[in-house]
Amino acid sequence: xxxAKPDGPLKLAVPRGALLGxxxxxxxxxxxxxxxxxxxxxxxxxxGERITLVTMRPSDVPTYVxxxxxxxxxxxxxxxxxxxxxxxxxxxxxxxxxxRMVLAGRQGDxxxxxxxxxxxxxxxxxxxxxIAERHFESTGRQVETIEVKGSIELAPLVGLADGIVDLVAxxxxxxxxxxxxxxxxxxxxxxxxANRVAHKLRATEIDELTAKLREATGG
Amino acid sequence: MIHPxxxxxxxxxxxxxxxxxxxxGALIDVFEQRGYGEVATPAIEYDEVLARGDGRxxxxxxxxxxxxxxxxxxxxxxxxxxxxxxxxxxxxxxPPLRFSYLANAFRAVRPQRGxxxxxxxxxxxxIGAPAPAGTVEVVEVLEATLDAAGLERAVIGLGxxxxxxxxxxxxxxxxxxxxxxxxxxxxxxxxxxxxxLSRAGIAAxxxxxxxxxxxxxxxxxxxxxxxxxxxxxxxxxxxxxxxxVAALEQRGVAGRVQVDLGLLRDLGYYSGAILEVYDPAIGHxxxxxxxxxxxxxxxxxxxxxxxxxxxxxxxHVAQMEESRRGGGS
Numbered sequence: 343x344x345x346a347k348p349d350g351p352l353k354l355a356v357p358r359g360a361l362l363g364x365x366x367x368x369x370x371x372x373x374x375x376x377x378x379x380x381x382x383x384x385x386x387x388x389x390g391e392r393i394t395l396v397t398m399r400p401s402d403v404p405t406y407v408x409x410x411x412x413x414x415x416x417x418x419x420x421x422x423x424x425x426x427x428x429x430x431x432x433x434x435x436x437x438x439x440x441x442r443m444v445l446a447g448r449q450g451d452x453x454x455x456x457x458x459x460x461x462x463x464x465x466x467x468x469x470x471x472x473i474a475e476r477h478f479e480s481t482g483r484q485v486e487t488i489e490v491k492g493s494i495e496l497a498p499l500v501g502l503a504d505g506i507v508d509l510v511a512x513x514x515x516x517x518x519x520x521x522x523x524x525x526x527x528x529x530x531x532x533x534x535x536a537n538r539v540a541h542k543l544r545a546t547e548i549d550e551l552t553a554k555l556r557e558a559t560g561g
Numbered sequence: 562m563i564h565p566x567x568x569x570x571x572x573x574x575x576x577x578x579x580x581x582x583x584x585x586g587a588l589i590d591v592f593e594q595r596g597y598g599e600v601a602t603p604a605i606e607y608d609e610v611l612a613r614g615d616g617r618x619x620x621x622x623x624x625x626x627x628x629x630x631x632x633x634x635x636x637x638x639x640x641x642x643x644x645x646x647x648x649x650x651x652x653x654x655x656p657p658l659r660f661s662y663l664a665n666a667f668r669a670v671r672p673q674r675g676x677x678x679x680x681x682x683x684x685x686x687x688i689g690a691p692a693p694a695g696t697v698e699v700v701e702v703l704e705a706t707l708d709a710a711g712l713e714r715a716v717i718g719l720g721x722x723x724x725x726x727x728x729x730x731x732x733x734x735x736x737x738x739x740x741x742x743x744x745x746x747x748x749x750x751x752x753x754x755x756x757x758l759s760r761a762g763i764a765a766x767x768x769x770x771x772x773x774x775x776x777x778x779x780x781x782x783x784x785x786x787x788x789x790x791x792x793x794x795x796x797x798x799x800x801x802x803x804x805x806v807a808a809l810e811q812r813g814v815a816g817r818v819q820v821d822l823g824l825l826r827d828l829g830y831y832s833g834a835i836l837e838v839y840d841p842a843i844g845h846x847x848x849x850x851x852x853x854x855x856x857x858x859x860x861x862x863x864x865x866x867x868x869x870x871x872x873x874x875x876x877h878v879a880q881m882e883e884s885r886r887g888g889g890s
Contacts, residue, residue, distance in 0.1 A: 408844070409675075409844050409845075410843060410844010411844065419752075429748075431750075431751070432749065432751055432752050433752075434752065435752045533752060538749070538845075538846060539839045539841075539844050539845065540844070542716065542718055542778060542819065542821065542837075543716060545778050545779055549776065
C-alpha cells in the first residue's frame with residue numbers, strides 16, 4: 343500500500359528580490375545548504391542532495407509550482423492572492439516579509455472621496471488589479487482599475503488615478519511621495535506552497551520539511 | 562493563410578492520433594473485458610437536464626439557444642449524461658449496470674493558462690453497486706486501466722467526500738462560514754483554513770485537529786492516526802475507507818492505493834469514497850472519481866453509483882514520459 347517512488351531531490355522555487363534574504367535564512371535554519379545561492383553566481387538552479395533550489399521572480403513561483411516544474415515554492419501572499427486561480431497548496435505562513443496591501447491617496451487631498459461622491463467611481467492605479475477589484479467589489483464600490491508596471495506612486499501625483507492599491511512595508515515610499523494610507527486591505531507575508539501532485543506523492547519528505555519550517559519560523 | 566481556432570482547443574495530427582488511437586484501444590479493451598460496454602451520448606444536451614445532475618449553480622460553461630429558443634449546453638463531463646441515459650433507457654433494468662466511454666467534454670478556461678477548453682475523457686460508471694463492493698470494483702478497473710496505459714508508478718488517492726462536511730456539522734459550523742471553510746479545504750489553503758476555523762469560533766485544539774486531519778495521507782497507518790483524533794465524523798469516514806481498503810487488500814489490488822483524508826473533489830455530486838489519480842512523471846492530476854450515491858435519484862432512479870474518469874491527453878503525456886524514463890535508465 344501507499345506511495346510511488348518518485349526520484350531525485352525536491353525542487354524548491356525560491357523568490358528573488360525582497361523575499362530572498364529571509365528565504366535563504368529560513369532555509370539555512372532548517373539545514374538546507376544555501377551557500378551556492380548566496381554567492382554572486384548568475385546561475386538560476388542550485389542543485390542539492392535532497393533539495394534543489396530554483397530561483398525566479400516571486401510572481402513566477404505559482405506558475406512553476408502549479409505545473410509541477412517545481413515541487414515546492416516560497417512566495418508572498420500578495421502574489422498568491424493576485425493569482426488565486428492557480429492551483430497550489432498553501433502549507434505554511436512563514437511570517438517574514440510582512441507587509442500590508444493598502445489603498446493610498448494624496449495627503450490632504452480629497453479626490454478619492456470626491457470622485458466617489460460625484461462620479462460614483464474611483465480610478466485606482468495598481469500592480470494588483472485582481473486584489474483591487476475584489477476589494478472594491480466586496481465593499482460595494484465601483485472603480486476603474488488601471489494596471490501599471492512601474493512606480494505606482496507616480497499615478498496619483500500626475501493625475502492618472504485618484505488613488506493606488508499597493509504593497510507597503512514601512513510606508514516610507516508613500517510618505518516621500520506625499521501619499522497616505524486610507525484603507526488596509528489585507529496583510530501579506532511569505533508563504534510556503536506545494537504542487538498538488540508532489541504533496542500527495544512525496545508526502546513524507548514534504549511533511550518533514552513543513553514541520554521543520556514551522557518550527558524555524560515559530561508558526 | 563492562418564485561420565485561428567479558439568484558445569484551449571487543438572488539432573491532432575496523424576502521428577499523435579496514431580498514438581492516441583492505440584491508447585484508446587488499450588483502455589477500451591480493459592473496459593470491455595470487465596463488462597463495461599461503451600456508450601456515446603450527445604455533446605449537446607438540454608441545459609435543464611445537465612443542471613439537474615450538477616449541484617453547482619451552472620451546469621456548463623457553454624450554453625446557447627437552439628432554433629426553437631430552447632437553452633442547450635455542452636457537457637462538462639460524462640457522469641451526468643450517463644445518469645440521464647440510465648434513467649431514461651435502463652430504468653427497469655436489473656442492476657448493476659456497467660458502462661464505459663471515451664468522449665470529449667468542455668470546460669471554461671482561464672486565459673494564458675494552457676488549460677484545455679475541449680478535452681477527452683475515458684472512464685467507467687458502475688450503477689447499482691453499493692459501497693464497499695462497488696467502490697472496490699471501480700478501483701480494480703482503474704488499476705487495470707493504469708496498467709494498460711503503462712503507468713506502473715501511478716498512485717490512486719482514496720478519501721471520503723463526507724468527512725469534513727460531517728466534521729463541520731459535528732463542530733456546529735453552519736451557513737456561510739461552513740462554505741468558506743470547505744472552500745479553503747478544497748483549495749488546500751491551510752493558512753486560510755486555520756484563520757476561517759478560528760473565525761467560526763472553533764477552539765484552537767480542534768482547529769489544529771482539522772488541519773492535521775487534512776494532511777493525513779499515506780498507507781493504512783493513517784487511518785489509525787486519524788482514529789486517534791476521535792469524533793463521530795472521523796470514525797465514520799475511517800471505518801468506510803478502512804472497509805474499502807481491506808476489501809482491496811483481500812483482492813490483492815491495494816498496491817497503488819494511498820489513503821488520503823485531505824482529499825476533496827470540487828464536483829457537486831460526490832458522496833462517500835472519492836478517488837484521485839497521480840503519476841510522478843507529471844505535475845497535474847490524471848483524473849479522479851468516486852461515489853455519487855445521490856446523483857441518480859435526481860433523475861428519478863434510486864441507485865447507488867461510482868465511477869472514474871481519466872484525462873486522456875494527460876495519460877498520454879504521462880505514458881510518453883514513463884516510457885522515456887524506462888527506456889533511458
